[in-house]
Amino acid sequence: MSRTLFANVRILDSTGSAPFAGDVLVDGNRIHRISKQPQTLSGAGGSHSDGAQVIDGGGTRVLMPGLIESHAHLTIDNVDDLAKLGAIPPEENTLIAVHNARLYLDHGITSCISAASAKPRLDVVIRNEINAGRIAGPRLLAASPWLTVTGGLGDMRTLHTPHTESMAIVADGPEAYRRLTRELIREGVDIIKLVVSGDSFVPHAGSETTVMSEAELAAAAEVVHAHGKRMSAHARSAESVKLCVRHGVKVIYHANFADDEAIDLLEQHKDHVFISPNIGFTAIAAYEGSAWFTEEQVVEFGFREELAGAVKVVKELKKRGVRILGGGDYGFFVTPHGQNARDIDHFVRHVGYTPLEAIQTMTRFGGEAMDLPGELGVIQEGALADLLLVNGDPLADPLVLMDRDKLTVIMKDGELHKPPPAVDADGAS
Numbered sequence: 001m002s003r004t005l006f007a008n009v010r011i012l013d014s015t016g017s018a019p020f021a022g023d024v025l026v027d028g029n030r031i032h033r034i035s036k037q038p039q040t041l042s043g044a045g046g047s048h049s050d051g052a053q054v055i056d057g058g059g060t061r062v063l064m065p066g067l068i069e070s071h072a073h074l075t076i077d078n079v080d081d082l083a084k085l086g087a088i089p090p091e092e093n094t095l096i097a098v099h100n101a102r103l104y105l106d107h108g109i110t111s112c113i114s115a116a117s118a119k120p121r122l123d124v125v126i127r128n129e130i131n132a133g134r135i136a137g138p139r140l141l142a143a144s145p146w147l148t149v150t151g152g153l154g155d156m157r158t159l160h161t162p163h164t165e166s167m168a169i170v171a172d173g174p175e176a177y178r179r180l181t182r183e184l185i186r187e188g189v190d191i192i193k194l195v196v197s198g199d200s201f202v203p204h205a206g207s208e209t210t211v212m213s214e215a216e217l218a219a220a221a222e223v224v225h226a227h228g229k230r231m232s233a234h235a236r237s238a239e240s241v242k243l244c245v246r247h248g249v250k251v252i253y254h255a256n257f258a259d260d261e262a263i264d265l266l267e268q269h270k271d272h273v274f275i276s277p278n279i280g281f282t283a284i285a286a287y288e289g290s291a292w293f294t295e296e297q298v299v300e301f302g303f304r305e306e307l308a309g310a311v312k313v314v315k316e317l318k319k320r321g322v323r324i325l326g327g328g329d330y331g332f333f334v335t336p337h338g339q340n341a342r343d344i345d346h347f348v349r350h351v352g353y354t355p356l357e358a359i360q361t362m363t364r365f366g367g368e369a370m371d372l373p374g375e376l377g378v379i380q381e382g383a384l385a386d387l388l389l390v391n392g393d394p395l396a397d398p399l400v401l402m403d404r405d406k407l408t409v410i411m412k413d414g415e416l417h418k419p420p421p422a423v424d425a426d427g428a429s
């Protein structure tokens, strides 16, 4: 088994502690030992590191867990129109996903919870190829396409264009949800993604409406729970959030119009529910969107109200100990793939997080949301070795994590996806 020693690094372990100096020894795909005294694992008493490849952090480089994207769309391609996505044939779409899987790992994103696949089997195939080691990519929980009701987000059809596709499967009635959920689980998805609320992009069903019926959601939930799989949901309205909690949706996206009752419910279920607010798209559309939206559209779509709602809800949920996940909806025109780490900065700027807290939304809590608490998203002895060596201080400037050149080393599952450069001018790797 291969061994790698990260010597003389600043360790940002993402447990909530301040960074400290030390060494980290990786054995196989796990973190074997952590020393708080730099160069003790590699020095005279360094028999632990026998045969290890040594990567020297020069005392300044930061070793942190790989990033975890909680709302990934690896199968989409920076689109500005869902119908254009639907028009992409499966073959081309598969290649888009292969390309994006590598791109995410190149950006230090070592795990993804998918929030919908553009076609039913795309995420499944990509996940399987990554797990088999045939293509590069993050750990991936594979999702279904959006399951949406007639007239909901993703239903791009009209009476005279009834075959327009998007990234959704349109279905109505509990029986249809039961059958579709069974079928998608048969095809290998880990996650059934439901579109429970409307959205500002839906002309007849805005963000504060709840479009999916409880019977439809309950039918999908019955099948998902029977198979031990998981659900996630697009849920902006207060009622949609409550339905999701009651039926055991694990990751709830957006939740920006959650009311007091919804917030109380989330608090009661905080040991097993996660909120992924995905403020990035909204924040950019609200305040930096002039390249894509006119001022009239920003007002019409209500982006600023949506952001204000999300900020209020996230602040309250954080206070009550509900786990909040970072990342979200990268791969659309305003949020190109690879910029995902920008979400950490959004939490700092818009919600008042400290940089350390914001980094935990894309590390520790992501690991917990992937059912690997203490094993993924943290640097601890015994944890999985998904690690980034950063040439910069993410606590001083989280945006350093967006810069591929600053990610000197990227390790996933104990393997060096990006090995260190030969030797820098300062002698550090």
Ligand SMILES: [Zn+2]
Binding pocket: 071, 073, 115, 116, 329
């Ligand atoms: Zn999404």
